[in-house]
Amino acid sequence: MTDFTEPRFDHPPRSMSQRLGAILWPSFFSAGVATMVFFAFVDPLALRDMTFPEVSVTRELGYTIGFFMFWLATAGSSLFTWILLRPAARFNKPLPPEK
């Protein structure tokens, strides 16, 4: 009979820079690809005209906003994945003592 209560191997927490890198870099890459594909078909100025026509936006600003919006979305997704992949032991800690 296997003893399932034996704690399993947990990787020790990685350094902050490794964590940030693993979240920001893949999302940056995906955002770059998404931006290229998206703006290959959609003109930022046409997009402005159908959303906020009063705002003066140049194409460059449109591309920039588009890229950062994509990055925000992909980085959010990467962050989510990181949280879900953390081992249970990181969450199962006693409640902090009262001050």
Place this chain on the structure above:
Amino acid sequence: MSSKHIPVELVDAGGNSFYASERKIYPRDVSGRFQTWRKIAVVVLLGMFYVFPWLRWDGRQAVLFDLPARKFYIFWLNFWPQDFVFLAMLLMIAGLALFFFTTIAGRLWCGYACPQTVWTEVFLWMEQWTEGDRGRRMKLDAAPWSRDKLLRKGSKHALWLLFALWTGFTFVGFFTPITQLAARAPFEWGGWETFWVLFYALATWGNAGFLREQVCKYMCPYARFQSAMFDRNTLIIAYDPMRGEPRGPRKRGMDSVLERARGLLEQSTAYDYVFRAAHHPTAADAAVQARGGTAIADVGLKAEPLPKFETEQLGDCIDCTICVQVCPTGIDIRNGLQYECIACGACIDACDEVMDKMGYPLGLIRYSTQNAIDGKPTRVLRPRVFVYGLLLLSLCVGWMWGVGHRSPLIAEVLRDRNALYRVVADDQVENSYTLKIVNKEVKAQQYRISLLAPHDIELSGGSRIVDAAAEEVLTLPLTLSADDDVEGKNKVTFVVESIDGQARQEVPSSFFGPVE
């Protein structure tokens, strides 16, 4: 070269690879106070889901998210794309409400209201009707295929499938008028309607039938960050180790520690026993294979085996493991607070039943705070409760005020993009605009359109009155004209007001004359 010993260990092949798939959990059926509340929650919440689309209001479907028309109807309210801010606020209110209630009473959401819990509960009922309770289900799964197994499994899946399809149909009924959807079912459904009915049915069937607690443990973000809202004054499902430890079976007739000389254990001793018991499980504990051992896996701490206790030394926990058997996430609550615990209270009901049979006072496992378990006073009013509460209250009030004071009229002006201005005969300059008027009310309206402008800029054709049917969007071409001595950019304001005086919108824009 150092001769460091590398601890290599053979992982046995008995399904215990580190990559083993999750063992199936067979929650044992239980009844009691908390299970009654959960059943009520299931009936109320699922009742709302299945009944709401069928209700009528003012001759239309009471709750309808009409995506093609970009309009949402919720009883007496209707929302337009311009009301998006209220939807965003509603999400914030939902989030804050979650924080507020979690801080005070723990994971109420998970135990009672989460669709995952609620639908899983219903699927479990159907499983119990067809396959029986925990023991019979385990036996059935282990048994070879037979007529009986085929019948039981088949009828379970038939029930699940019917229920899932009805769920998918209801879901689509929130977006397409459900009476029409029912009348056209299923062969006259459009491609997308069919797709979403099947997709939602499949998701329900998969999540509530198969994934179940794994959604909570591996897919849910809330399970992972709820601890940020917990403190020692938050209500949790808690086992009282001071009373319960050391655990062990005993003959009937011995009194509870609350009525015996032994009394409650000292805290550090009690928690040490829990720690050691978790690492050296008794045969009974090992047999139910509780998960969540990591809760007490302090790195570097070695758990010594427990000594053999005399009967008089035993605490009130008889180590019947029923609390583990009823747990829908398969943990052992005696190991303390764990993120896997969805606070359903099944273990409380189960333990109370056992305590009752033993003639012990109830509440060895109870809904309590860490402070109360540790014999300290609990504070309900804490700074975070006030912060969350005030934010929640102000958002709710703001939302209600905002929804109540929405303008029943939307007016937007778009300048003609092709030409800044146009010089026409008689030394006049003209600018063209498109005026969009949205009558958000469900009754017809008349609007007067006029202009506020400097110099002698005029609305060609003068002020006028237009008719708008209920919920109609009007698009009107307008022209402003002025003498050509009007130069550069001039501010103008279009005024749209309803004849009954209930709504008025001023829309600023610009009039361009020749430059230089």
